[in-house]
Amino acid sequence: xxxxxxxxxxxxxxxxxxxxxxxxxxxxxxxxxxxxxxxxxxxxxxxxxxxxxxxxxxxxxxxxxxxxxxxxxxxxxxxxxxxxxxxxxxxxxxxxxxxxxxxxxxxxxxxxxxxxxxxxxxxxxxxxxxxxxxxxxxxxxxxxxxxxxxxxxxxxxxxxxxxxxxxxxxxxxxxxxxxxxxxxxxxxxxxxxxxxxxxxxxxxxxxxxxxxxxxxxxxxxxxxxxxxxxxxxxx
Amino acid sequence: xxxxxxxxxxxxxxxxxxxxxxxxxxxxxxxxxxxxxxxxxxxxxxxxxxxxxxxxxxxxxxxxxxxxxxxxxxxxxxxxxxxxxxxxxxxxxxxxxxxxxxxxxxxxxxxxxxxxxxxxxxxxxxxxxxxxxxxxxxxxxxxxxxxxxxxxxxxxxxxxxxxxxxxxxxxxxxxxxxxxxxxxxxxxxxxxxxxxxxxxxxxxxxxxxxxxxxxxxxxxxxxxxxxxxxxxxxxxxxxxxxxxxxxxxxxxxxxxxxxxxxxxxxxxxxxxxxxxxxxxxxxxxxxxxxxxxxxxxxxxxxxxxxxxxxxxxxxxxxxxx
Numbered sequence: 001x002x003x004x005x006x007x008x009x010x011x012x013x014x015x016x017x018x019x020x021x022x023x024x025x026x027x028x029x030x031x032x033x034x035x036x037x038x039x040x041x042x043x044x045x046x047x048x049x050x051x052x053x054x055x056x057x058x059x060x061x062x063x064x065x066x067x068x069x070x071x072x073x074x075x076x077x078x079x080x081x082x083x084x085x086x087x088x089x090x091x092x093x094x095x096x097x098x099x100x101x102x103x104x105x106x107x108x109x110x111x112x113x114x115x116x117x118x119x120x121x122x123x124x125x126x127x128x129x130x131x132x133x134x135x136x137x138x139x140x141x142x143x144x145x146x147x148x149x150x151x152x153x154x155x156x157x158x159x160x161x162x163x164x165x166x167x168x169x170x171x172x173x174x175x176x177x178x179x180x181x182x183x184x185x186x187x188x189x190x191x192x193x194x195x196x197x198x199x200x201x202x203x204x205x206x207x208x209x210x211x212x213x214x215x216x217x218x219x220x221x222x223x224x225x226x227x228x229x230x231x232x233x234x235x
Numbered sequence: 236x237x238x239x240x241x242x243x244x245x246x247x248x249x250x251x252x253x254x255x256x257x258x259x260x261x262x263x264x265x266x267x268x269x270x271x272x273x274x275x276x277x278x279x280x281x282x283x284x285x286x287x288x289x290x291x292x293x294x295x296x297x298x299x300x301x302x303x304x305x306x307x308x309x310x311x312x313x314x315x316x317x318x319x320x321x322x323x324x325x326x327x328x329x330x331x332x333x334x335x336x337x338x339x340x341x342x343x344x345x346x347x348x349x350x351x352x353x354x355x356x357x358x359x360x361x362x363x364x365x366x367x368x369x370x371x372x373x374x375x376x377x378x379x380x381x382x383x384x385x386x387x388x389x390x391x392x393x394x395x396x397x398x399x400x401x402x403x404x405x406x407x408x409x410x411x412x413x414x415x416x417x418x419x420x421x422x423x424x425x426x427x428x429x430x431x432x433x434x435x436x437x438x439x440x441x442x443x444x445x446x447x448x449x450x451x452x453x454x455x456x457x458x459x460x461x462x463x464x465x466x467x468x469x470x471x472x473x474x475x476x477x478x479x480x481x482x483x484x485x486x487x488x489x490x491x492x493x494x495x496x497x498x499x500x501x502x503x504x505x506x507x508x509x510x511x512x513x514x515x516x517x518x519x520x521x522x523x524x525x526x527x528x529x530x531x532x533x534x535x536x537x538x539x540x541x542x543x544x545x546x547x548x549x550x551x552x553x554x555x556x
Contacts, residue, residue: 133476134444169445172446173445
C-alpha cells in the first residue's frame with residue numbers, strides 16, 4: 001500500500017515537473033512557470049527521483065531559451081545527479097541519461113563567457129545500438145530524448161543521424177500504437193535529422209500527436225522541445 | 236521458416252476445402268450473396284493464376300494451382316455463366332472483375348468479352364460511382380479482358396489513398412486494404428513490378444516496415460499477408476530483416492492444416508488448443524489465399540537477378556531511391 005502511494009506520488013511529481021518545464025518553454029520564463037521542485041510540496045527524495053525520471057530535460061528551458069536556471073531548481077538537480085550515480089550493471093539508457101544530466105549541470109553552472117572546462121565524465125559508448133532493429137532503436141532514442149538538442153554531439157546523436165528513415169519508421173509505429181510519449185520523443189529527434197523522407201509529414205504528425213496525446217505533460221514537453229528545435233541555439 | 240512451406244501448406248488447405256469455393260444454386264439468384272459466391276471464387280482464381288505464373292511447370296505447386304484453376308473454370312461452366320450474370324445486372328462491374336481473373340490465367344470466353352465491350356462503351360459505365368481503388372481495378376479488369384479501358388490509369392491512381400502519398404502515420408485498416416489493391420492492380424497482381432511508379436515504390440519501401448509490424452502486432456494476418464504481397468511486387472524489395480521477421484510471425488499463425496486466420500479474434504475464439512483445422516471457412520479462406528499469393532511472389536522475387544535485388548540498399552537511410 002505504502003509502495004503504491006509512493007509510486008503514485010512520484011508519478012504525480014513527474015507530471016507536475018514536466019508541466020513546469022512545458023510552461024517555461026511556452027512562456028520563456030521558468031520563474032513564473034511553476035515550482036514543483038522549490039515549493040516544498042514534494043519531499044526531497046521524491047523531488048530528486050522525479051528529476052531523475054525527467055533527466056536533463058528538467059533544465060531544458062535554460063538550454064533552449066538561454067535563460068539562467070532557477071537556483072533552487074538547480075540545487076535539487078545537482079542533488080539528483082550526485083545522489084544516484086548509475087550502478088555498474090545499469091542499462092545503457094540509465095548510464096546515458098546520467099551522462100546527459102551531468103553535462104546539462106555543467107553547462108548550467110558554467111558562465112557563458114568562460115571557456116568550456118574539460119569534460120570529467122567519459123562519454124559512454126553506443127555499442128548497444130549497433131545493428132539495433134528500427135523498433136528498438138526508436139524506443140531507446142525516445143527514452144533518451146533529452147539528448148536530442150541542436151548541435152549536440154555524442155555517440156547517440158551520431159547513431160540517430162545515421163538512421164533517419166528508421167527513426168521515422170519508429171515514429172509511424174509509435175503513432176499507430178498510440179504510444180504518444182514515444183511518438184513525441186521520436187518526433188523531437190526527427191526535427192534534428194537530415195534525410196527524413198518528406199512523405200512522413202512530420203509537422204502535421206507532431207500536431208496529431210499533440211491533438212491525441214498532448215494532455216500528458218511528458219508528451220507536451222517533447223512537443224515543445226520539437227517546436228523550439230529549429231530556432232534552438234547551438235550548444 | 237521457409238516461405239515456400241507456408242505457400243505449400245496454404246495451398247493444401249485450399250485444395251482440401253475447394254468445395255467451399257463452389258458456386259451454389261444461388262450464384263445467379265436475383266438476391267444472391269455475391270460476397271459468398273462469386274467473390275471467393277474470383278479470389279481463388281486470381282491467386283491460382285498468380286501462383287501458376289510464379290512456379291515452373293512440373294513444380295507440384297504449379298500442378299496443384301492448375302488443377303484448382305480447372306475446378307474454378309468448371310464452376311463457371313467454362314465461362315458460360317458470365318453472359319448470364321451480365322443479363323441479370325448489366326451495369327454491375329463485379330462480373331467483369333471476376334472474369335478478369337480467369338482471363339489472366341488464359342481462361343477466356345470471347346462471347347462474354349464482346350458483350351461486355353458493348354456495355355463499357357456507355358457513359359453510364361464510365362460514370363459508375365465507386366471508390367477510386369475499385370475504379371482502378373475496373374480499368375485493369377477491362378484491360379485484362381481485352382477491352383479498351385474506359386479511363387486513364389494515372390488519373391485513377393491519383394485519386395487513391397496511396398496515389399496521393401499520404402502521411403504514413405494516417406494508415407488504418409481501410410487505407411491498408413485500399414493501398415494493397417492499388418499495387419495489385421498496378422502490377423497485374425505482382426506480374427509487372429515496373430507498374431509501380433518510382434515515387435510510389437520509394438514511398439512503399441520507406442513505410443511498409445512500420446505498417447507490417449503494427450498489423451502483425453495487431454494479429455491482422457489477412458492485411459499483413461497482403462502487405463507482404465505488396466512488398467514482393469515492388470521493383471526493389473524491402474530489407475531482408477523486415478521480411479524475415481514478418482514471415483516468421485505469419486508462419487507462427489498458420490495451423491498444421493495450412494489455414495491462416497484473418498484476424499486474432501478467430502484465434503481467441505478457437506482457444507488454447509485449437510486443433511488442426513479450427514476456423515470457419517469465412518474466417519480464414521481469404522487470408523490463407525493471400526498467404527499463398529504473397530509467398531509465391533516472395534519466392535519469385537528472391538529468385539530475381541542479384542543486381543536487381545541488391546539495389547534495395549538504396550532505399551536505406553534517406554538516400555534517394
